[in-house]
Amino acid sequence: MYRISALAHKVGLSRSTILYYEKLGLISSKRQANGYRNYSEQDVQQLKLLQQLQAGGLTLKECRACLEARIDRERLLQRLKVLDEEIAQKQKSRDLLCSMLGMTSMREWHQSIDKQAPLAHLNWLMKQGFSEKQALRLKWLSKDMNEHEQYMADFELIFEGLERLGPGDEIDSLQAINTIPVKSGELLDIGCGKGVVTILLAEQTQFSVTALDNDEYSLACLRESLDRKSQLGKVTAVCASMTDMSFSEHQFDVIWSEGSAYIMGVPQALEDWKPFIKEEGFLVFSDLVWLTESPENEVLKFWQQNYPDMVTVASRYQLIENAGYKIIDSFELSKQAWGNYLNPLTTKVKQLPQRDFTSQALEDIQSELEIHQKYLGQYGYQMFVLKKENKIRDNFRS
Structure with missing residues (x-):
């Protein structure tokens, strides 16, 4: 048997969380004559199973449904879809941070934001330390802050000696x-x-x-x-x-x-x-x-x-x-x-x-x-x- 403090330590939950779970009927304690709650090994395992379900992205309500009855496959598939969408969004966030730190390319991000908010994009580039000339060239040519300097050196080498940068007669x-x-x-x-x-x-x-x-x-x-x-x-x-x-x-x-x-x-x-x-x-x-x-x-x-x-x-x-x-x-x-x-x-x-x-x-x-x-x-x-x-x-x- 475990008192609430020992149970909290064993499963890595707070005392208030355990009391809340007990209030929901997920576990149950036995009261001693002195009023202290005692929990069994079954409660320990029930809490560990609950934690695993929560690690799968299930809400507490969904966890309870899984504990009390057969797994609702449709519910889990819907939860899986939501998690996939969240993971994709998190990956985008991670990719953006990596690119802003110079670890990956920013081309797709620059193209996307310039299409949605071109003036704000230009102003933001200038706040990053680019001159207007550099920012405009980055916006239209390199589209990547991390490789802009080398890109422009290569671009100018390509057009060196050529009379025109675009069609004309x-x-x-x-x-x-x-x-x-x-x-x-x-x-x-x-x-x-x-x-x-x-x-x-x-x-x-x-x-x-x-x-x-x-x-x-x-x-x-x-x-x-x-x-x-x-x-x-x-x-x-x-x-x-x-x-x-x-x-x-x-x-x-x-x-x-x-x-x-x-x-x-x-x-x-x-x-x-x-x-x-x-x-x-x-x-x-x-x-x-x-x-x-x-x-x-x-x-x-x-x-x-x-x-x-x-x-x-x-x-x-x-x-x-x-x-x-x-x-x-x-x-x-x-x-x-x-x-x-x-x-x-x-x-x-x-x-x-x-x-x-x-x-x-x-x-x-x-x-x-x-x-x-x-x-x-x-x-x-x-x-x-x-x-x-x-x-x-x-x-x-x-």
């Missing part, structure tokens, strides 16, 4: 330029990169061009090109963020952005850049869009991971109208524009030994090239030439 840019009725004033080229389009704009128009990018190396390449072409007096290079520009309100007759509005999100770009455009000024941008309402599963999955905000041309038209712009022209970039990007990149990738890359950068580029080879045409780049609607009409529409 002079003929397409000139078509957009010729659509705009004004050819002089002030033009802002946002996300200019190494300045291929910047130089074209300076050569083909009378605009004073401000070239903005957050990569000082790219701007240095632009300045070298301008020196060779004697266009430096016409172009001003500014190293700054497209998300936080310090220009004057209504400063520019035209804002130009080929292939870079996606960085901050097209809806945000349309809203944030509008105050810098003169009344009835112009905005020209290109964006990756779906050219079909029913893309194949493989390509859909790829772009959902790499550009989840990609929509159809019709959806972009609706967004543009709602943002207070009038569409002057819109056209798909030419095959030559894609060739200017893909052909040099494909050649370069074939020359690079896989063993020289420790990050996933080369593998990601190879996957992108494979997608382009198989599915280009189900999506493409669309050029949009927009006119900012005046305030009177904006107020009337609202």
